[in-house]
Amino acid sequence: MKAQALTARMIVAGSVLCPAHAIQSPAPTPPTKPISFTDITASSGIQAIMTSGTQPSSQILEVKGGGLALIDVDDDGDLDLFMPNGATLADPAKGPGARLWRNDGGWRFTDITEASGITHRGWSFGVAAGDVDGDRRDDLFIAGFGRNALWLNRGDGRFVDATDAWGAAGPGGWSTGCALADLDGDSDLDLYVARYVDYDPTKPLLPAMFKGQPVINGPKGLVPMRDVVLRNDGDRFTEVTDACGVGGVAPGFGLNVVACDFTGDGLVDLFVGNDSSGNHLLVNEGGFRFTERARRLGCNTNLEGIEQATMGVALGDVDGNGRPDLHTTVFSSDTNTLFLNRSDGFWDDRSSQYGTGAPSRSLCGWASIFADLDHDGDEDLFTVNGHVYPNATKATFDSDYAQPRLVLERKGSRFSPLRSDAAWLVSPHRDRTAVFGDLDGDGDLDAVIGELNGPLRVLRNDHDGTADWLVVSLRDTRGGSRNHRAVGAMITVEQDGLSQRRWLAGGGPFQSTFSPEAHVGLPGKGPVKVTVRWPDGFEQVATTAPGRRLVLDRGTP
Amino acid sequence: MRALPTALVIMIAGCSDPAGDPGGRPPRSGSEPGSGSEAGDPAAAAVKIAQPELPPEVVEALNRADADVQPPPPGDDQARVALQLIGRNHPEQAEPVARALVSAYPDQPRAAFVLGLSLHKQKRYSDAVPYFEQALAGAGAIEAALRAQQFPEHVHVSHFLGWARYYAGDLDGARGAFASHVATVPTAGDSWYGLALVEIDEDQIDAAGAALERAMAYLPEAERMEDSRSRDRGKILARQGDLALRADRVQDAVDLYRRALRAWPDHYEVWAKVARCYDRLGDAGAADRARVEELNARERMGRVMDPPKGAQP
DSSP states (O other): OOTTEEEEOOOBOOOSSOOOOOOOOOOOOOOOOOOOEEEOHHHHTOOOBOOOSOSSOOSGGGSSOOOOEEEOTTOSSSOEEEEOOOOBTTBTTOOSOOEEEEEOSTTOEEEOHHHHTOOOOSOEEEEEEEOSSSSSSOEEEEEEBSOOEEEEEOSSSOEEEOTTTTTOSOSSSBEEEEEEEOSSSSSSOEEEEEEOBOOOTTSOOOOEEETTEEEOOOSTTSOBOOOEEEEEOSSSEEEOTTTTTGGGSOOOEEEEEEEEOOSSSSSOEEEEEEETSOOEEEEEEETTEEEEOHHHHTOSSOTTOOOOOOOOEEEEOSSSSSSOEEEEOOOTTSOOEEEEEOTTSOEEEOHHHHTOSGGGTTOOEEEEEEEOSSOSSSOEEEEEEOOSOTTOOHHHHSSOSSBOOEEEEEETTEEEEOOOOOHHHHSOBOEEEEEEEOSSSSSSOEEEEEETTSBEEEEEEOOOOOSOEEEEEEEOOSTTOOOTTOTTOEEEEEETTEEEEEEOOEEOSSSSBOOSSEEEEOOSOSOEEEEEEOTTSOEEEEEEOSSEEEEEEOOOO | OOOOOHHHHHTTSSOSOOSSOTTOOOOOTTOOTTOSTTTTOHHHHTOOOOOOOOOHHHHHHHHHHHTTOSOOOTTHHHHHHHHHHHHTTOHHHHHHHHHHHHHHOTTOHHHHHHHHHHHHHTTOHHHHHHHHHHHHHHHHHSOHHHHHHHOTTGGGHHHHHHHHHHHTTOHHHHHHHHHHHHHHOTTOHHHHHHHHHHHHHTTOHHHHHHHHHHHHHTSOHHHHSTTOOOHHHHHHHHHHHHHHHHTTOHHHHHHHHHHHHHHOTTOHHHHHHHHHHHHHTTOHHHHHHHHHHHHHHHHHHTOOOOOOOOOOO
């Protein structure tokens, strides 16, 4: 569905440097329709189980689940869905297989896996969607246990396995979250692959003890695997982990990665969420060199100095200073952490200040995303949860195995838990991952959520349908550009004095891929000014009206 | 001041905001049965809180009980056994004793309290809450003249309920319980401290600061003195440092954290906070030295972070 699409190849303010925007703190918000979703899985055509071992889980390999990607495989302007899917300990290399659904509009999806030629069946965790080969079609990289995979989109509805041709299989081991982003500024998409622990499924681990109960063992005490960086050389990847400095970083138990310009210098940096070990902030120094700065800058641990079990990562501008902040989800009996990216370059744990920590204490959090779910001009926070230990109960661990979702609604300077008895919110699941995007083209953000060894669930956002939103997507159609969706771009949207910022980042909420579109709720009535800082620093300004899907073309400057 | 009854002595163990993670962390791989991360938590075991001064009417009632006017309450022997096990940091062994006590005397609020305490000490906070609530409700039903004799710990149930609710994620409930406790026992410094943590989580900075002042004021006089070694004093100063950092008064935060560490040098989390502040102030060398001290303190407290070592090629 492409209602109200508007293509703007226009209005250029051709500076290569982004001026220092004064981002206004979110204004007091008017009452809006309460946040509400409807589970429409049954009629959507998306019927699938996200396999990850068997129930109940007994080994660490089984508890993470896999990712999801919203990807426009047929370039028709709407978002299709891909699930790489896992396998079982009985045969880690041969699971039920990846699945691909085409969005037909009107909340109907068609399984086109067979027609697409995607026959991937390895035990998969992360997925990154993006144009790897620069043909302006989105491809799929799958991070898995053992061998990673690259499937190139041929443009005729079919994908081809280019893993070996592109040198994308990786060094083996257990790969998790991954991100496609232009790490060296040459306009093509390089690849960062987080890795977890050295694990041999033929040598199952004995249980550990936790609060007097036997539980699944790891990751502490196991050997972490170092992450991998692959440079896109146009027709293949070359591993540059050591050359770029990442090889020298003490490895953590990597689970998730987000690629974004965190330092404001125009270069794409990397935040790696590590389980039970300090997070990494890999600052891009230019020349394809990275330096680990999380400890020095303050985002490796929470305020208490605790190396948390980071799983999911959400990206948004919480304090309105124009810099991307991060929210990380963690294990139960701990609290999720809101890291504010200060204007002086340091990071602060401000979970208490914003009220994001305490509501998560009984939950084991995974995918998390900032999204303006009620279009009141500020971003809310949606987190999916579920414990890793099948024997987890409130009585044993202060945390149940199946858990409700947590939606924190932004209200002024604080986040407050959304109170509702609606099933989409309170029904307990073993959720792991989630992706958000405007799946029906009505201007609000819908969701697909993946449960460990459970069904994918499709949630339709039931916002009121008024024209109080803007969806922005970017196209770089210049000859020679190989980053046609402008991963790494920064978008500023201004209306009636309220300024909001979004980033088209690499990576995703948890082992998943962020939507390639930027969504903004617009509580005002006036015209909307959109300023884009493209990945190369070029700045473009457009004016539009609310309730539009704006496609900005980089074109030729 | 009259000596506290047995159960109140138990309060010294692991109730309030202990160093490390109060809820327990995911276990280390390869740990043997019984050696999970929660076992033998020296940080928690060493916690001491300001012993609150009891209201005169409670002291009077306890003295009457001491006069042996009344026979001991039903199940007193079992309760004492359970409380002693908890006091010796064996709450998991106390739990079956307490459960038997509850089975034998389901209407005894003290039995519910002892069971709640055994669960609380195992960091099973959600599980403990209903027992504390039951104990609190039951205590209210005992005739006032008999309450201190039959349930000498009753006046402090709300203190434990506050912490259990706090660590179960119920901030409103925790605030209510702590407020109830300080209303009854205004000198209960650790409940003032608990209130401060709730207010910090609610971003009520002024209220948090005031509660910390009260907590400090009710420390024993010897512990209130500058440079006295006191874990409680260190904890309070550290939270005052957090408030300074929250207000971006980084140098003030450093000063408060430094004072906190003079009071309690093993508070490794505060070393980490000092390091964070020094980085913010541009003194990387001081930050690095603080991080070394953090590791040393962790070593002393048996809370080494167990950093991942080695990498796969």
